[in-house]
Amino acid sequence: MHCYGLRQYWQIIKRELLFLFKLDKRRIVILFCAASAYLILFSLLYQQGTVEKIPTLVLDQNNSKLSREFVQCVEDNEKFHIIAEPINLETFQDRILHDKELVGFIIPPNFNTDAESGRETQVLMVMEGSNLIITSTSAMAGLEMIRDFSSEKGVKLLEKNTNMNSVQSEVKINPVGFTYRILGNKTLNYMYYLALGLSLAAFQQGILIAVAASFLCEFQGITSNEIGLNWLSRYAAKILPYFFISIVAYATNLVVAKYVFSYPINPKVLLDLFIIGIAFAFIIANIGGVIANLVRSELMFTRISLAYVVPAFILSGYTWPLEGMIKPIYFLAQLSPLTYLANTFRELILLGYSIDCFHNSLILLVVGILAFFLAAHLYDQRVKGFAISHDSTKLV
Amino acid sequence: MTVYQIFKQELKPLGKWNVSLFLLLFALPGIYTLLFGFTYSKNVVNHLPTVVFDEDNSSMSRQIIAAYDDSDRFDLLFYAKSFEELQNIIGKGDAYVGIYIPPQFSHDIKRGMPTSVGMIINSTNMIFGNSAITASQEINVNVLIKAGQQLIEAAGQPPAEALRTAYPIQVKIRILNNPTNNYTNFLLLGLIANGMQIGLLLYVSSVLCKEYKRINLWDKTATLKIILGKFLACWLPATFSLCLCELLAKFVFAVPLRAPIWQFIILSAAFIFNFTSLCFIFSAIFTNPINAVQLPLGYIMPGLLYSGLTWPLDWVDSVPTFIGSLMPLYYFAVPLRALSLQGFSIDYFSCFGKMLGAGVILLILAGYMFQYNRNRFRCEQ
Numbered sequence: 001m002h003c004y005g006l007r008q009y010w011q012i013i014k015r016e017l018l019f020l021f022k023l024d025k026r027r028i029v030i031l032f033c034a035a036s037a038y039l040i041l042f043s044l045l046y047q048q049g050t051v052e053k054i055p056t057l058v059l060d061q062n063n064s065k066l067s068r069e070f071v072q073c074v075e076d077n078e079k080f081h082i083i084a085e086p087i088n089l090e091t092f093q094d095r096i097l098h099d100k101e102l103v104g105f106i107i108p109p110n111f112n113t114d115a116e117s118g119r120e121t122q123v124l125m126v127m128e129g130s131n132l133i134i135t136s137t138s139a140m141a142g143l144e145m146i147r148d149f150s151s152e153k154g155v156k157l158l159e160k161n162t163n164m165n166s167v168q169s170e171v172k173i174n175p176v177g178f179t180y181r182i183l184g185n186k187t188l189n190y191m192y193y194l195a196l197g198l199s200l201a202a203f204q205q206g207i208l209i210a211v212a213a214s215f216l217c218e219f220q221g222i223t224s225n226e227i228g229l230n231w232l233s234r235y236a237a238k239i240l241p242y243f244f245i246s247i248v249a250y251a252t253n254l255v256v257a258k259y260v261f262s263y264p265i266n267p268k269v270l271l272d273l274f275i276i277g278i279a280f281a282f283i284i285a286n287i288g289g290v291i292a293n294l295v296r297s298e299l300m301f302t303r304i305s306l307a308y309v310v311p312a313f314i315l316s317g318y319t320w321p322l323e324g325m326i327k328p329i330y331f332l333a334q335l336s337p338l339t340y341l342a343n344t345f346r347e348l349i350l351l352g353y354s355i356d357c358f359h360n361s362l363i364l365l366v367v368g369i370l371a372f373f374l375a376a377h378l379y380d381q382r383v384k385g386f387a388i389s390h391d392s393t394k395l396v
Numbered sequence: 397m398t399v400y401q402i403f404k405q406e407l408k409p410l411g412k413w414n415v416s417l418f419l420l421l422f423a424l425p426g427i428y429t430l431l432f433g434f435t436y437s438k439n440v441v442n443h444l445p446t447v448v449f450d451e452d453n454s455s456m457s458r459q460i461i462a463a464y465d466d467s468d469r470f471d472l473l474f475y476a477k478s479f480e481e482l483q484n485i486i487g488k489g490d491a492y493v494g495i496y497i498p499p500q501f502s503h504d505i506k507r508g509m510p511t512s513v514g515m516i517i518n519s520t521n522m523i524f525g526n527s528a529i530t531a532s533q534e535i536n537v538n539v540l541i542k543a544g545q546q547l548i549e550a551a552g553q554p555p556a557e558a559l560r561t562a563y564p565i566q567v568k569i570r571i572l573n574n575p576t577n578n579y580t581n582f583l584l585l586g587l588i589a590n591g592m593q594i595g596l597l598l599y600v601s602s603v604l605c606k607e608y609k610r611i612n613l614w615d616k617t618a619t620l621k622i623i624l625g626k627f628l629a630c631w632l633p634a635t636f637s638l639c640l641c642e643l644l645a646k647f648v649f650a651v652p653l654r655a656p657i658w659q660f661i662i663l664s665a666a667f668i669f670n671f672t673s674l675c676f677i678f679s680a681i682f683t684n685p686i687n688a689v690q691l692p693l694g695y696i697m698p699g700l701l702y703s704g705l706t707w708p709l710d711w712v713d714s715v716p717t718f719i720g721s722l723m724p725l726y727y728f729a730v731p732l733r734a735l736s737l738q739g740f741s742i743d744y745f746s747c748f749g750k751m752l753g754a755g756v757i758l759l760i761l762a763g764y765m766f767q768y769n770r771n772r773f774r775c776e777q
Contacts, residue, residue, distance in 0.1 A: 026690070037694065038698075044715060045707060045716045046707060047712070047716075051708065052711075118564065121564065121566070122565075122566045124568050124570060126571075128573060128738075130733055130738060131706075132574070132577055133707065136526045136530060143537065143567065147533075147567075149565060150563055153565055154562055154564050157564055161553075168508065173544050175508075175540070176505065176512060176540055177510065177511065179513070180515045181515065181517070182517050182519045182525065183516065183518045184519045184521075185522055185525060188526070190522070198697055205693065299602065303420070306689070310590060310696060311431055313697070314587070315431075315435060317521075323441075324441050325435055326434055326437055346520055346521075351520055
């Protein structure tokens with residue numbers, strides 16, 4: 001009797017595998033390839049990682065040795081690329097407002113005389129602020145560059161005006177150094193920042209759509225023996241192939257990230273990555289099972305899951321931090337499983353640890369177990385409904 | 397049936413308003429607008445939790461701490477008693493920024509010995525990282541100038557002259573169009589356009605293919621009329637809805653719409669025209685609505701991120717630029733933001749023309765495909 005039951009469960013698994021690999025290949029394509037396809041697509045987009053050589057204008061109204069030194073300093077900075085030196089303020093304004101130049105420096109007319117005689121002088125840095133990535137990169141690089149340039153001139157000025165030597169002057173002008181230690185994303189690389197999270201969003205969609213197809217596409221192939229099986233085991237056998245293949249897809253995604261795009265995945269965090277990944281795949285497969293057994297059609301399910309994908313990503317805190325959200329939105333974000341995976345996953349890869357890993361995995365697992373029971377119950381109801389509405393002897 | 401009758405039938409099948417159309421073309425983009433608008437409603441990241449370990453505990457070190465404490469960007473929440481504690485607090489994620497002031501800090505400054513303040517910034521989320529670095533750079537320059545000024549004063553120069561010597565070349569930053577680096581202004585309109593795409597994709601992809609099952613009902617109606625009637629029933633409400641969402645962004649979330657309103661309407665209409673035509677292709681090719689909706693699924697996130705809305709496409713290779721150029725949002729998201737923030741877009745007419753041209757071509761193709769499948773189904777039946 002026991003062997004007979006096992007054979008029936010194996011029959012269910014075999015039928016799902018048959019659908020996955022032969023009868024409805026889109027399921028395996030979506031389930032297995034979605035995450036890696038997104039990873040490749042977005043790693044290609046963000047491959048450069050940082051913004052460099054921002055088109056820059058310099059209006060040199062002084063045209064002195066000092067101003068040319070400043071222009072050279074801008075030219076030498078990897079973040080800026082001087083593409084024009086307009087002749088007057090009108091041309092400068094016109095170009096920065098209407099052309100593709102994004103940053104401009106205006107050197108005032110008495111720049112050298114003021115700086116050398118100890119009078120106040122000011123370089124104006126103008127930025128086109130529509131794209132915040134350009135603005136923040138330019139501001140960081142510009143501030144640092146002008147501070148260094150100013151310090152250098154300050155040292156010379158002090159040497160000239162006092163009897164201090166260059167070392168003494170340097171200490172007076174730069175009495176404090178500021179050393180920055182950036183944790184996590186050390187080079188502020190956008191590929192590391194974004195692409196993996198986007199692949200996780202696709203991973204989630206892949207599981208949802210494949211699982212939904214399994215529940216909503218057909219009752220063909222279901223046998224009368226299966227109808228009599230234990231409700232939990234029947235559901236488990238049905239969901240099992242999708243769960244395992246999703247873990248393989250997750251592992252493949254990590255391999256592609258590490259070996260194709262050189263993401264800094266430390267082998268020490270692999271266990272943690274798998275724990276949270278498995279918990280996530282488990283909850284998503286079961287949530288897919290719940291929704292698929294509640295909605296009337298696969299079209300409806302697809303509509304719900306597609307409408308969910310972008311908000312789930314944006315509310316996950318992966319880009320805009322959860323701490324920056326107002327309370328109701330923060331609460332909403334806590335309802336989405338991706339919120340528990342996305343940041344933890346990135347911390348594991350970029351920081352090498354995540355203190356939320358086990359906590360988040362536990363939440364995903366516990367809610368996943370609840371969803372498992374609910375989905376199994378709903379599926380059982382549907383199977384029983386199906387059995388009543390069809391003469392079981394007619395089942396294939 | 398006339399084009400008008402088909403148009404009307406699509407809006408009010410069986411005499412009742414089309415609920416799916418209302419939900420997917422009006423409610424869904426509206427919900428997205430509110431959801432994303434409220435998500436970014438704080439606009440900038442302030443009050444970054446910060447930990448300080450001051451081993452010097454001098455008036456100068458307290459000046460540095462006060463400078464950070466006075467800034468909106470940082471919230472000094474923790475005062476560590478050791479460097480390990482500081483690292484632990486950052487490691488646990490309780491603070492994103494750490495400031496370490498070494499022992500003998502003020503003493504070293506006064507004696508002219510090299511010394512430095514350590515800044516530890518958790519940049520795993522770059523929004524935190526960028527905010528913290530930019531703000532701390534500004535504060536640190538001020539600290540540096542003040543310290544330098546005091547030292548030069550001590551060497552005998554008058555205060556004003558000492559200040560000018562300490563920082564002879566100042567910088568003033570002027571950010572045009574989005575001076576407060578407001579994230580809502582930066583992203584919301586693009587996200588609304590993407591939300592509209594999702595709504596259209598989910599609705600329009602099944603508009604033609606559902607007719608294949610009842611193709612006999614259309615026996616006496618020309619393909620052109622069917623396509624036009626159904627297209628107008630999707631394009632006009634979606635354009636109206638997108639414009640409403642843009643107004644919602646303006647009046648609820650204060651997103652500036654600086655260009656004349658007609659420019660927004662025309663560009664939005666061209667975008668919807670292009671995207672609806674694309675969805676008509678999918679709807680005409682597939683005979684199963686599920687496939688028609690699922691195939692373009694892979695487009696949703698790339699459509700948004702390859703549009704140049706966040707990562708500027710001038711900084712990517714030719715392959716990603718080419719991929720981006722195949723997507724309608726590429727011609728809409730950035731010009732729309734430019735209209736909003738700059739009040740004009742230099743690419744306005746070229747993007748409008750491209751979207752319109754692509755839309756016409758795609759619609760003609762959709763018509764041919766629908767005709768082909770229609771004939772096939774008619775023969776089968």
